[in-house]
Amino acid sequence: MSLQPETFKSLVKVAAEQVISCAPELTSLDQAIGDGDHGINMKRGFEAVLGKLDTISAQPLDEALKTIGKTLVMTVGGASGPLYGSFFLAAGEALSHDKHLPDDLADVFGSGVNAVSARGRSQAGEKTMLDVLVPVLETLKTAAGQPDLIERVRITATEAVARTAPMQATKGRASFLGPRSVGHVDPGARSSCVLVQAVCARLEEQQ
């Protein structure tokens, strides 16, 4: 399977639409342990991405990912704008430096994850989006080339987001709550899961 421009366009479209339709859920998760704007912010950012979909999908893949990243940085706001923006900017940067899809998927995704970690000065285990992105990266590495890779990634994301509920936050606004952050799914982990699941579901339909 190689990533055709039409496939890429449909992946971006379905991922953006899923995030937009999950905005109320993301906002309600963020009202529990954050400042309550994650859904609104993500919706604003991904609506901007949808608005540029034709431009984005006409670009080479590395440029397209960078355009998505820059669009998110400039429109999402909050801390999630720079975090998601950095993910796509770094993934695009990796592709422009001799990395190719699908062969280097784990490397490209890993570049994005490292950028999020650096931007947020955070690691997995602190109740953030990295608690979904890091396990997904591990699955991309360990199950690379397996016929059920996509299904494994989807399951990894679903299980990972649930594991954020019992965690106590040590980064971001939720960390202000200390022990009171326990018992709630992290909104950033949830939005990452929504994006990963949307891409996986679309790829599974195509198989």
Added chain:
Amino acid sequence: MNDTVGIVIVSHSKDIAKGTADMVRQMVGSEVKVAFCGGNPDGGLGTSVPSIIDAINDAWSAKGVAILVDLGGAETNSEMAVEMLEPVRRDLVVVCNAPIVEGAVMAATEAAGGSSLAQVRAVAEELSAD
């Protein structure tokens, strides 16, 4: 004319950013360029990269710009804004690890005396030292 380091104030609340800027102007005078921004693109609480870039441009000085922020998102967005500047400007902008109100006043006071960006930052960050 002697250039002085510019000051940018980034708060989640536009009122806090504006109030801090007013306080700086009143206490330090008008020789230091002070710009501020706050709020998300919908007019609610938050910070946004484009408005931070605009504020950096408004406060621009050949000696550089020191940014004072309130909470984590303001810091993350400010760092992102700095990285999106042209490479020649990037090294002339710093995000200070300092309390926003006291930091802005101290930084502007230091800047008014013609100090370098590093000196301005150091004075602001002393407020966070143990």
